[in-house]
Amino acid sequence: MPESDYLSVSALTQYLRRKFDLDPYLARVFLTGEISNFRLRPGHQYFSLKDDHAKISAVMFKPAFAKLRFRPEEGMKVRVTGRITLYNASGQYQIVIDSMEPDGVGALYQALAQLKEKLGAEGLFTRNQRPLPLFPRRVAVITSPSGAVIQDIRTTVARRYPILQLTLFPAVVQGDQAADSIVAQLERIRRMGGFDALIIGRGGGSIEDLWPFNEERVARALVEMPMPIVSSVGHETDTTITDFIADHRAATPTAAAELVTPITLVDALDRITEDRLRLVTAMRNRLQAQTDRLRHAQRSVVLTQPTRLYDQYAQQVDLLTTRLGERMRAQLDGQARRVAVAQAQLRPRQLAVRVTTAQQTLAADRARLIRAVQGLVATRRQTFGAAVESLDHLSPLKILGRGYSYVTDVDGKMLSRTQDFVPGAQASIHVSDGDVPVVIAERK
Numbered sequence: 001m002p003e004s005d006y007l008s009v010s011a012l013t014q015y016l017r018r019k020f021d022l023d024p025y026l027a028r029v030f031l032t033g034e035i036s037n038f039r040l041r042p043g044h045q046y047f048s049l050k051d052d053h054a055k056i057s058a059v060m061f062k063p064a065f066a067k068l069r070f071r072p073e074e075g076m077k078v079r080v081t082g083r084i085t086l087y088n089a090s091g092q093y094q095i096v097i098d099s100m101e102p103d104g105v106g107a108l109y110q111a112l113a114q115l116k117e118k119l120g121a122e123g124l125f126t127r128n129q130r131p132l133p134l135f136p137r138r139v140a141v142i143t144s145p146s147g148a149v150i151q152d153i154r155t156t157v158a159r160r161y162p163i164l165q166l167t168l169f170p171a172v173v174q175g176d177q178a179a180d181s182i183v184a185q186l187e188r189i190r191r192m193g194g195f196d197a198l199i200i201g202r203g204g205g206s207i208e209d210l211w212p213f214n215e216e217r218v219a220r221a222l223v224e225m226p227m228p229i230v231s232s233v234g235h236e237t238d239t240t241i242t243d244f245i246a247d248h249r250a251a252t253p254t255a256a257a258e259l260v261t262p263i264t265l266v267d268a269l270d271r272i273t274e275d276r277l278r279l280v281t282a283m284r285n286r287l288q289a290q291t292d293r294l295r296h297a298q299r300s301v302v303l304t305q306p307t308r309l310y311d312q313y314a315q316q317v318d319l320l321t322t323r324l325g326e327r328m329r330a331q332l333d334g335q336a337r338r339v340a341v342a343q344a345q346l347r348p349r350q351l352a353v354r355v356t357t358a359q360q361t362l363a364a365d366r367a368r369l370i371r372a373v374q375g376l377v378a379t380r381r382q383t384f385g386a387a388v389e390s391l392d393h394l395s396p397l398k399i400l401g402r403g404y405s406y407v408t409d410v411d412g413k414m415l416s417r418t419q420d421f422v423p424g425a426q427a428s429i430h431v432s433d434g435d436v437p438v439v440i441a442e443r444k
Helices: 009-022 104-121 148-160 178-192 216-223 241-245 253-260 265-298 306-345 348-394 396-400
Strands: 029-036 045-050 055-060 077-087 092-102 138-143 165-170 197-202 229-233 406-409 426-431 434-439
Touching (some): 138 148, 165 178, 216 241, 229 253
Parallel strands (some): 138 197
Antiparallel strands (some): 029 045, 077 092, 406 426, 426 434
């Protein structure tokens, strides 16, 4: 095929993203799911929404996230509205969420997570880790008397360990009264005593159906039980607070009965047979997988056409070589232009013009400097003359020249008041052209 017929990865991704953006059914999607991989970030939020069978990446930009009135948490079930798009960098489709609100089940998950954190901080989940007795005699069972749980436990015990005495303590396992009923039966068992183990369980259901086994008072009552506890609440995918408090957890009622009964010879032989079959099957599958890998390796391009390993490297070398040549030529052209400009500036005629221009500039600067100095000297002379004239006007000799005089005693002290003139004392009258000595005759 011609090279123009091949698309780049970016072009293909842009085409697929346009398909997503133009699809009217994906422009506004209403979705419900459980939050997964959530970690609070300072800006945009990136996480996943999942259910039991699928998962989708989700992004909620900062303006939309700032409008939320609750804090999303791991495992919370929510209802979201947004649009489906494709992220170019990873080629992964995602939902861009515009709004989000907690679902009813999501609120229960949040309450469950908070209670789990509280009880875990108190160390209740690691307090009871007691082993089950190998040969139990009496086992108490708390469950519904009409459900399939007790029937499965009785059938399994009768098959595996018939001499075990099962005692049923019937309780309500669903609804508002369930928690009080379970706590009452736990207290009854604790008062009776004499039980080697306790099985507490019910069938599967929604989180609302299993909620009595997530109540705090049920958890604290279980912690105080003196015998090891086996929890068989819900299916294997369901997890309750009771499962964390119990010493052992069973996926089904049958599994719970198997935990509290010893392994018989028949069970051991059956297990050996099953293990042998599983081992043979696993070895066959592994040999088949290794054979398939060997055949695939024998048909791989690496072994059939080893030179193709270097095709991309050769193309990359050619590309880098071309880029290097272009860059070197560009640098050489730039240097050549700089040399040409420098040579033009160094020609004799150009130098003569530059010298003449510099001499003219120097002469003009010298003339401006001489004029500036002359002006400064003239200004300073005028200032000095004005200062001399001002001082001359203020001179005492100037005042004496206008016919004034003053009198001092022999010590040179000026006599300015009548009381300073003492009769018979000598004094001097100072005039413009000298001093006249006098004697004070009297004072009138």
